[in-house]
Amino acid sequence: MLRTSLRAVADPLRSHICLSCIARRQIAPVPLRQFHRIPALRSEAIESKPELPNVIGNNGSDIPVPKTEEASKDVSQEQQSDGDNTNVEGGSPQADGRERSKGKARARERQRRSKKTKNAEEAKQQEGLQEFKPANESEGVKEDQSNAFGSGIKNSPGARLLNDLFNKQPTSTSTSTSTSTFTPTAQAPKERASKSSISHLSSFIKVKETGKIDLQNDKLEALDVPQPPVPGLAFGLDRVLFNPGVYQLRDPRSRVYNFDPYLGNIMPVTEFDFDTLKEYITSSRDETLRETAIKHGKKYAGSSSSMTTVLSQFHYLLSAWRGVDTRMISQGFPDKLRTFTRLLRAPAAMFLHYQDGTYAIDADKEFDSANILMNLGKSMEKMLTMPKEEYERYRRSHENKITAEEENAVPESYHFSTLGDFIMRSQLDAHDPRLPGTGMFDLKTRAVVSIRMDAQNFEHGLGYEIKDRCGEFESYEREYFDMIRAAFLKYSLQVRVGRMDGIFVAFHNIERIFGFQYISLPEMDQSLHGTSDTTLGDTEFQLSIKLWNEILDKVTARFPEQSLRLHFETRDAVTPFMYIFAEPVSKSQIQTIQSKNKDKIEAYQQRLLNLTPKEGDADLDAPMTDEAESPVTAPEETAEIEPVERSLFAMALSVKNFVNGKEVARPENLTASDEWTIEYELNEVSAKQGATLYKMCQTRRQKALDVRGEDEVDVAQNVYIRRLRNISKLGRKHREQENELDNEAGVVTYGEK
Template sequence: MQRSVIDGARGGGRLISGCARNQRVVQSSHLYCRSDCYGCFRIVSSCSVHSEAAVSTKTRKVNNSVKHLGKASRKNKNDFSALIHEAMKGVVNPKREEIGSVKELHVQPDVAAVAKDMNGSDKETDGKRKIADRHAIRAYLYRKVHSPLNIKPEGHIGLTKTDFLENFKQYTLLSSKIQPLQTVKPSGALHVDPPELAHGLEVVLQHKGVVPLVDLKSKQLQFSDFLKKIPSVAETNWAAIPPFRSPSNDTKLHEVVSEYNQKLDPKDRVKYIASTSSMTSALGLVYLVLSNFKDPMQNGFSEELGKIQGFSRYVSQPVGLIMRPRVGTLAIDSEKSPVSQETVLMSLGHSMERMLTMEPDIFNARLLLNTAKNSQKDGAQNYAYDENSADAEPQSYNYTRMGDFFLRAQLDAMDKKTGLIFDLKTRATLKIRYNIENYKQGVSYLINQLKGENHSFEREFYDLIRTAFIKYAYQIKIGRMNGAFVAFHNTDEIFGFEYVPIEEIDTYVFGGEYWGSIAFDRAVQLYNIFMNHAMSLFPNRKPEDSVRIVICPLKASGSLHFFVQLIPANEEDPCSGENLVKILEKLSPRLRPLTSRILDTDLSRIVESIPRTQNADSLGINLTNLKGFSVNTISFVNGNRKSGAFNVEPKDKYDVAYKITPLSSKMPARVFLQVWSQMYDIAEMARPGRTRNK
């Protein structure tokens, strides 16, 4: 008998020959039992656990059979009946369908194909049509996004908002008015849609859960085998990929901003230009302070993953920004590391995005070097990107104003049928991420199971929550997108795909979609205030001078420290990454030459060798133009102060107050080395088997 067998999560729904919960074997897989265990319903012949009557789902008995299900399951039985009839008509329901923890999409099946799938027979239903030789796309759901929030008990409720502000007048109450995102459309510019997914990958958007490239049960390829093998770094033609332009180097962005500001009164013009990449990390730090360093939601997964709690330490790593004068504004660029160059993951991410959106012949012609294509043409030239050429890869952007910020967001992909616009994300396995410099050693690590601590899609998604989802959330919101399309890989092959809507990302990061929206709005408003305060520290700054801002979170005190450095034009930058490397080499000769990241244990030994009372200027650094301030926030929900983790629902009234306090002009040498080394990404966490490259 032909059967479809699909594993789900934690006893989740299966199309099987026995009860999905107790695994007992029965004689037929074509009977439908409505059993509400773990919120799923299964297709079984009977369920001894629930003692519910089984009902035939054969086509001729659908309407009569569902009557046995009872009133409690009437809505679901109607949905199921409709699904059967739609399939028999050869019609695909475009909605994301879920049967327990399993979702299937039959792409335009004919009657015979459905009959075979339903009855386990190759018999033709009309005597004319041949059996369709295609299987259903299978998706696997391995988590419970609807689970209760995994947050600590709410903190002590002390003074009310009124009493607190009465007694602590140094705090300023932030306006509770929502600051809308203003869409900016450049005049005269042609709108360019982002590319669509290729290879039939758009079906992933209709599923909840991961869609493996090779089905976990049948071992059949679910998409083109073109996606199986990822071209190596050596095979890829990097000249074919449009270069990334930082906000300070994007002349087209400058033209758009200049045109926009000229239409406004001087007092209403934007002050800062930024991209999503130079904005999201800083906003993430503001959110940490705003939420009292609340952990993300991490339940609904396998028990063995529960020992890894909270955001990754990289989420709370100091952030460095360089603000350069451009077209009457300040362009905000992310600070670059003097030792950490672009990793293989960043490089492959660019090529894999095109792998997902280009047809194979176009991808191979442009993105593969002629040597990799075994080109027989003498003197054949590799394709090179030229933005002025007629066949140049189009670049799609959304421009948005938020307060004093003018933001550029690149749009990776869209689905024209649904109107969804989304980010493309490529996620390497944990074995690769933990040892990027020796990534080839991790190529043997495969994702070959749904759940578990290792080698599973569940583990990779769990790590996404801890390390990247807060960044994804802000990128998607700034770009006015709908979600993220994630491809899981090990730099050599792709294992599967998953579309995660912004609503789900908000649930994991913030605890709910509503609080995610409110927290984003308040974080942007506070960040705007803090940046304006930072610029006010140097009232005599010349128009051509730049400014460096380093933002460092302190969980123990629940505060953010801002270090603001004026960098006069045509003068040496005493706090540059290159100067920091020289200082570290001088303090620890064994690290010479320092050309790659060091372990944080090595950095700790260097820092601890310096007396606590020693100031940073003793290191030979001129800190005359460096100033700082700390920021504290207090949150109120329905007038009550929250000093611990909390959530905000639509029925709640949320307020936040902030306080800005100057820091001492004398910076300890230990603080400077620790903060600047982390900001420049010079140190990395020690892991088993990891040693500094010689």
């Protein structure tokens, strides 16, 4: 007999638990039934043994439990035999008889209570109340009531312990051939229950609408719109496109530059003339986009930047909050988080501008704030795609400085794509004909962690440098891990909207560039979807667009020919669901919301562009003021921009995923031969309850966006930020030593002899 010993906390004696008895009885009272040394107590435990159904293992072998009268007699005989054995061991027959009588009485009482509870549960089922249903039942497998792991017993402590002991999964005794297609991943999905994911809203639902979405008739299509040529990479950086991993600008061991040392020093934002750059055109102000939408009969028009936040919410819904895959990270990396960052999980908001029969999608900028990375990204994109002499013309002090007229003479290049009623625009940054597909790729300038976590006060993190490939800090591994959690989802969606091949990343600390890396779409999909086959990500993207299309059709039918403000939020429940809120807004209200922080942004830009280098770093360790910690408007001011009387359309969306006709929690390892379809349920919520949920959603969004950094709060008091600042301080000393070595030994570049 297999036994294990547990030492009691308050008692030096050992209490023994018989695991084979647990296997026989499937479930034991809490605490688990003890194997007693005292014969009388052991006899009592045997007499009080409840009658429970069979346990069936994965190998199909049964551990029989008596069910018939004959079997019950066998049990009685076995119990009597046990009682006889106790006498042999020296127990008193009179005491044993009294204990057996007490045990039988207690057993009868438990059976009576169990029967009463069972009758009450059956009565509830007849009244229509929903109860727990195992995951495999939702996939067509009928749960046998004789299975010890069904109907509540399978979650008991004894059954769970038995499963863990033998490393088995609960199975059904049904003869059905249906099986679950669940595949274990780094983060196991939550068990799907039959109970509705929005049952808490059941009393507030006014209208329910169901439907099915597949991709049999609609596919992403490219529009042939003539465009000017797209530039390629300069300084020989195209070598990075065809080498996986990081390409360091300078080898730290040999101190040899792999590329032109000019890339090592970034032009300060105070010297770059941003006034000469072309202004970014939003979807609502893009006449070409609107005309193209009308020409092709499309109803909704958006850009990659305005659509990705909402599409991210659909990813959470369809993937049931799949955790990120970090197998690309080394085993020694200490950070074990597998969730997306706080900023990425925040509710998404957008405006739907009505214009001549079409609706333009703009991102909601109510809580936007300025930072240096917005400016630096524009200037660095120019540096990476232009010869040195031409790029220097953007310097304010250059004698032949480029003019705004020259800059505007070269129009931007875009890709236009359609799916359903959507037309999507994507700005093109760079091109190389040797890459697969269209050869297009996106340029991304990625600041180091010390800058990203406090971009408003970037001066504190200027000394932080990347020195190693792996490690918790000052490594490319740290930056890659943070990109997985904070940026890959957004990057991959932008790549898909623009029909690109991947992204080219330049790692920097605002002052210096440390290295480059080309990350293809399959590599991003590996971290996001657990597979390098882009079929899963492509299918999810297209299903998201079609599901979004259905929602917007319903909203615009409720408020025809009106501009709207919408919020989308996927809630992390046992079965995820999405809140959707829509309200009509006027042009003046949109302008008020979009320009809410305009004055603060302009003031920051003025301070930034007139910034002078600081002497010393004594002030860098001082706590930040309250003014610096509040980059956006206080919550009390939010109510001023909202209309006093408004019509609100609140909905709750839940979906079911089907792969090849079989329901799954989330698709895994999808291939081109698989068919993924979605059944959705869209429930309209009553006005009063919808207003309450809407206010809560807006509050959650503000709290998520009202702090700087990707995933940190309370910057001044945060230990993590303090650590980054200390590393930056040491990095500034390291840079001084490196500069001294360069002055003494000179600079060597690859290719020079």
